[in-house]
Amino acid sequence: MIEVDEKQIEWSENMTIASLLETLDNSEFCSVVRINGKLFSSPLFAETMISDNSKIQLLPLVAGG
Amino acid sequence: MGQIHLKEIKSISYEKSEVKKGYTDQSLRINLDSNDIIINPIEDKIKDKFIGGKGYDLWLMWNNVNGDTKWNDPENTVCISSGPLGGTPGYPGGGKSIVTAISPLTGAPIDSNVGGYFGPYKKFSGFDVIQIDGKSNKDIVILIDGIENTIKLFNVKNLPEDSYELSDVLTRHFDETKPVNVSVVTAGPGAEHTYFGCLNFSWWDAGRKMVRYKQAGRGGIGTVFANKKVKAVVARYGAVSMKTNSPADLTALKAVTKTHAKEIHTLDPKQNRMAVVGTTHLVPIMNDHDCLPVHNFKFGSHPESKVIGEEVYEHIFDKGFDGCWKGCAVACAHGVKDFSPFTGPYRGKKVFVDGPEYETVAGCGSNLGIFDAQTILEINFYCDAYGLDTISVGTSLGFVMECFENHQITIDHTGGMDLSFGSRFNALEIIHQMARGEGFGSIVGKGIRKMKAIFAKDFGANAAFMQDIGMESKGLEFSEYITKESLAQQGGYGLALKGPQHDEAWLIFLDMVHNFMPTFANKAEALHWFPMFRTWFALCGLCKLPWNDIVPEDNKNNPEPAKVVKHVGWYADFFSAVTGRKTGPEDLISMSEAVYNFQRIFNLKMGYGTREHDTVPYRAVGPVTVEEYKSRQKRYDDQLIEKYNLDISDMTSEEKVASLRQKREEQYEVLKDAVYERRGWTQNGIPTIETVKRLGIDFPEVLEVLKKNGVE
Numbered sequence: 001m002i003e004v005d006e007k008q009i010e011w012s013e014n015m016t017i018a019s020l021l022e023t024l025d026n027s028e029f030c031s032v033v034r035i036n037g038k039l040f041s042s043p044l045f046a047e048t049m050i051s052d053n054s055k056i057q058l059l060p061l062v063a064g065g
Numbered sequence: 066m067g068q069i070h071l072k073e074i075k076s077i078s079y080e081k082s083e084v085k086k087g088y089t090d091q092s093l094r095i096n097l098d099s100n101d102i103i104i105n106p107i108e109d110k111i112k113d114k115f116i117g118g119k120g121y122d123l124w125l126m127w128n129n130v131n132g133d134t135k136w137n138d139p140e141n142t143v144c145i146s147s148g149p150l151g152g153t154p155g156y157p158g159g160g161k162s163i164v165t166a167i168s169p170l171t172g173a174p175i176d177s178n179v180g181g182y183f184g185p186y187k188k189f190s191g192f193d194v195i196q197i198d199g200k201s202n203k204d205i206v207i208l209i210d211g212i213e214n215t216i217k218l219f220n221v222k223n224l225p226e227d228s229y230e231l232s233d234v235l236t237r238h239f240d241e242t243k244p245v246n247v248s249v250v251t252a253g254p255g256a257e258h259t260y261f262g263c264l265n266f267s268w269w270d271a272g273r274k275m276v277r278y279k280q281a282g283r284g285g286i287g288t289v290f291a292n293k294k295v296k297a298v299v300a301r302y303g304a305v306s307m308k309t310n311s312p313a314d315l316t317a318l319k320a321v322t323k324t325h326a327k328e329i330h331t332l333d334p335k336q337n338r339m340a341v342v343g344t345t346h347l348v349p350i351m352n353d354h355d356c357l358p359v360h361n362f363k364f365g366s367h368p369e370s371k372v373i374g375e376e377v378y379e380h381i382f383d384k385g386f387d388g389c390w391k392g393c394a395v396a397c398a399h400g401v402k403d404f405s406p407f408t409g410p411y412r413g414k415k416v417f418v419d420g421p422e423y424e425t426v427a428g429c430g431s432n433l434g435i436f437d438a439q440t441i442l443e444i445n446f447y448c449d450a451y452g453l454d455t456i457s458v459g460t461s462l463g464f465v466m467e468c469f470e471n472h473q474i475t476i477d478h479t480g481g482m483d484l485s486f487g488s489r490f491n492a493l494e495i496i497h498q499m500a501r502g503e504g505f506g507s508i509v510g511k512g513i514r515k516m517k518a519i520f521a522k523d524f525g526a527n528a529a530f531m532q533d534i535g536m537e538s539k540g541l542e543f544s545e546y547i548t549k550e551s552l553a554q555q556g557g558y559g560l561a562l563k564g565p566q567h568d569e570a571w572l573i574f575l576d577m578v579h580n581f582m583p584t585f586a587n588k589a590e591a592l593h594w595f596p597m598f599r600t601w602f603a604l605c606g607l608c609k610l611p612w613n614d615i616v617p618e619d620n621k622n623n624p625e626p627a628k629v630v631k632h633v634g635w636y637a638d639f640f641s642a643v644t645g646r647k648t649g650p651e652d653l654i655s656m657s658e659a660v661y662n663f664q665r666i667f668n669l670k671m672g673y674g675t676r677e678h679d680t681v682p683y684r685a686v687g688p689v690t691v692e693e694y695k696s697r698q699k700r701y702d703d704q705l706i707e708k709y710n711l712d713i714s715d716m717t718s719e720e721k722v723a724s725l726r727q728k729r730e731e732q733y734e735v736l737k738d739a740v741y742e743r744r745g746w747t748q749n750g751i752p753t754i755e756t757v758k759r760l761g762i763d764f765p766e767v768l769e770v771l772k773k774n775g776v777e
Binding site for chain 2: 042
């Protein structure tokens with residue numbers, strides 16, 4: 001299992017950030033996520049694998065300075 | 066440092082105008098030619114139209130300067146205001162000051178928004194806004210004492226030169242037993258010797274028992290302040306509660322304050338963690354999206370950026386409450402204690418560094434090829450202490466470094482210094498020279514626009530190349546985002562009234578990452594709504610960060626998530642609760658629109674404010690050089706083929722650069738047309754008569770300026 005914004009979600013092998021977001025509603029706004037405290041931005045979503053037991057937060061729309 | 070000497074030269078007692086519904090309805094004018102201290106009422110019609118904050122500042126300035134006024138003329142006026150909502154303890158971001166003057170860099174009005182306690186203390190002392198004009202012939206300190214109800218002017222001797230020590234000395238001098246009652250505005254030697262001097266606004270950090278400060282950075286207001294020989298303006302006031310601002314509906318104010326603060330306390334730890342890392346989280350995010358300025362905005366990312374972002378500063382920042390206003394839940398004003406500079410007058414001493422924020426890390430770090438957290442801290446410390454804007458310093462030095470590497474300037478011009486990217490010791494030496502007004506640093510301190518002229522005329526540098534790479538517009542240096550792939554943000558910078566600062570519009574992700582605004586009409590709408598709403602914070606004395614840097618969990622379900630509509634509603638409730646003026650979300654936009662258009666016409670009055678001044682250097686639009694093109698070759702090749710239907714198979718790299726440039730520059734002009742139309746401006750970028758009438762700013766003097774510029 002992984003935790004996404006405090007909700008439990010089934011983990012699957014070869015899960016990437018991009019594949020996870022495809023399963024979530026209203027995630028098109030999401031350009032940055034935090035996985036176990038570390039930031040990952042959208043250019044890295046397709047290549048970044050998610051490990052089992054990860055704690056993930058979807059950051060809101062990046063608002064700049 | 067010997068005993069400081071303050072000689073009182075003028076003192077008045079006044080009957081304090083109590084705050085009513087967020088306003089004192091009085092302004093304070095200090096004229097330094099005559100040392101007159103004048104208290105004036107603020108008429109209801111001005112209050113209705115200009116709201117407060119930047120609106121009041123601009124109105125007072127408008128009446129004090131003429132179209133020929135230069136930044137160093139006595140008529141130039143430094144205005145400092147709060148706003149009707151400013152000084153609400155506990156409301157996130159509720160304590161900002163807004164400062165304006167005619168800028169040494171742009172020749173037009175500049176505004177800057179800053180934390181610290183000065184704005185609220187000044188208001189609670191009886192004045193919505195203060196204006197400082199004229200010029201003193203001796204160093205002067207101004208005291209607004211809202212406890213004793215006196216205003217005093219002092220000639221001063223033997224004060225510390227730099228803001229770091231001066232803020233501390235004056236805080237303790239004016240209330241040794243309760244330093245929390247004092248806030249000090251200071252500049253510094255860098256402000257005196259450059260055109261991009263900033264102002265430091267202090268507050269007493271009760272937890273650390275020391276003076277802290279934030280900066281009104283942009284456009285050289287500190288330079289104007291120093292040129293008037295003002296060493297400091299001090300406000301003194303006692304305890305503050307929600308009742309101090311005399312809200313119309315205290316119960317409603319408490320309710321909306323509690324709701325917004327609670328949300329931030331709950332969600333900031335899950336979102337950007339600004340209470341822990343400030344804005345340094347933006348460094349890795351911008352780097353990964355190719356938007357972090359590297360080597361004078363040539364590139365948008367660098368592998369070494371990981372050592373100058375939140376991962377590092379989180380561990381360096383001193384732990385403790387870091388709100389720049391009382392009870393702010395965002396509390397993002399972090400700093401580093403016991404830092405020991407390795408250069409300059411504080412070498413080897415232990416100091417507290419207020420910062421760095423994202424802009425300083427990007428401008429004075431990656432943009433200069435300096436990937437060293439300690440050097441960035443040292444640049445941050447000295448810029449603040451000397452009264453220098455870190456954004457203009459970073460962007461100007463980036464320009465210098467590229468000119469140096471490109472052989473436009475050489476060691477013969479720099480006083481023997483190698484100013485290649487990454488030259489951290491020489492970058493610091495330039496900053497020390499700026500403070501002393503010496504050497505090559507004194508040229509850099511004039512800003513990019515003037516450097517371009519000097520380098521071309523005196524050093525034989527290539528003017529066209531420098532025009533392309535010099536990251537300034539309207540004379541102001543760019544803040545720290547790469548805009549090449551976001552046409553909307555090119556407009557966000559180029560069409561900003563004061564010059565390329567991101568506080569009007571930050572649309573990069575909406576445009577570039579999410580493609581939420583694919584058409585020119587979409588972009589124009591965004592370049593109307595966002596600048597108008599963001600202007601509202603400056604009218605009211607607020608910080609914008611709590612609006613859209615921490616957002617409700619259900620915001621993603623809203624059809625327009627970027628507007629953070631729930632928060633806009635809370636701000637309308639906040640305004641209603643304090644002022645008693647029943648206000649809905651749309652009213653916030655109309656309040657701002659009047660002031661925004663007035664500022665545009667103020668630019669016009671000063672000889673600017675037309676289409677030709679809304680240009681940006683090509684570096685902000687696309688790749689200037691083949692090196693830049695090749696760094697993103699696939700992206701650019703694909704655009705030429707797919708977006709512009711060009712056959713590039715036989716093109717040289719130089720031809721591709723030229724073709725892309727032609728297309729992108731055409732698009733920028735089309736964007737201008739669309740934005741001007743949406744804003745109700747002529748195609749020359751001037752508000753129409755219909756627009757000023759609709760907004761109720763059709764004052765005779767406004768119509769006269771329009772008429773002089775062919776609009777009637």
